[in-house]
Amino acid sequence: MKMSLQNLYSPPVLVGLITKNRTHYGTRPRSPNHPSSVTVQVSSIQVQNDQSGDSPEPIKVLSSGIVNNQRERSTQTSDQLLSQPNTIGIIGGVSAFSTLIFLEKLVWWGSRAGGCPPFVVCSDSTLCMKLPLLSSFPSFKAQMAQIPSSSSRPVVESLKHKRVFLELSGARCIVMPCHILHVWHSEISEGCPLPFLHAGECVAKELLEAKLKPLEVGSDVRIGILASNEALVAGFYQDKLQDQGFEVVLPDKATMEHVVIPAMEALKRGDKKGARNLLKVAVQILLMRAVNTVIIACDEMKGLLPHDDPLLQKCTDPMDALARSTIKWAKSEANMQI
Incomplete structure (x- = not known):
């Protein structure tokens, strides 16, 4: 081409x-x-x-x-x-x-x-x-x-x-x-x-149509979001999800500083294995907070998890x-x- x-x-x-x-x-x-x-x-x-x-x-x-x-x-x-x-x-x-x-x-x-x-x-x-x-x-x-x-x-x-x-x-x-x-x-x-x-509207609509059930009694359905720029990129996804009644869970400051950002740095220097391991940790941390799925809102993170990884089943790609x-x-x- x-x-x-x-x-x-x-x-x-x-x-x-x-x-x-x-x-x-x-x-x-x-x-x-x-x-x-x-x-x-x-x-x-x-x-x-x-x-x-x-x-x-x-x-x-x-x-x-x-x-x-x-x-x-x-x-x-x-x-x-x-x-x-x-x-x-x-x-x-x-x-x-x-x-x-x-x-x-x-x-x-x-x-x-x-x-x-x-x-x-x-x-x-x-x-x-x-x-x-x-x-x-x-x-x-x-x-x-x-x-x-x-x-x-x-x-x-x-x-x-x-x-x-x-x-x-x-x-x-x-x-x-x-x-x-x-x-x-x-x-x-x-x-x-x-x-x-x-x-954001497309993924929020699909999750609403999936009729997810809360993983904790008395709580709303929780959706996690992972993005390299948590405040900006995750923000508009958060707005669209909240408009549909979802509770949005973002990584805390410690997770961003010690897991997500280091994962991006590892990827930039060619350490794909290290980035993959850190991404797994970040996904698991959000899953421990009773989210139904984790939205991967970062182009760099796409493809890090192999298709047969069980954690991938817990993740959602908005571009899909x-x-x-x-x-x-x-x-x-x-x-x-x-």
Whole structure:
């Protein structure tokens, strides 16, 4: 896949089509329930300015490999990349790897529902350089108040441009599979005419529909949250869960300082085994506080626990909930158009 550095208004785009065959490409270990027959075919579309500053005519790259210049298709009334009524627009996260993991989830859950819907991905690998420094504050609202608007404005504006780009590309629903970027979900979705799914709302709704029972008599159902930035990222999940009547349990200060943060540091220096062991400790500490499940709200923690680890059964990945909700929307939207 060819990629190049894009400017704010000309992000790289992936157009996806799903096929089924007998060959699986990849080296990641799979769980026994993972459909190894599903592969993703994506086409990369380069949309960048020339030296004169003018944008070239849009090029449509179809999954079959056929390239059509819009000049040759001037008789068409629409220049959208995709025109299906259930097309998904995906704003890529801070980590391109996490975005690809979400695409894998979308394919996996889509295959279980009869097929993955068409999608367009808009990703910017330089986004992390625009993010303001996220220091530690006692609460989500307090930390948001401490982030200067001048620091977050470039991020929000960049993501808004990507959202509009996806709308013009034919997306009928927008998703953003990134924990950190959900901090600005309300700002990014402002004025959006399309459904813009929120990972926190999706996971809270699924947990509510699961009709969980309290593990302690006289208490509410408790949900644990693990995130590298406990005050900020865990904060919006906490708000959405509490809106559904759940009691939210976060790691205490000692657990953050002696377990969670060291786990992230171990991962950064390449000590995956050490990070995994510390993550297990953090999950167990929350389970001892009678939580029904632990939400893993951190991209870096994904994949640390092997698929056959019993602790993994006690954990919830919000991006799975987002992928399932995306497929559910796409299927209902497709049915309405029949």
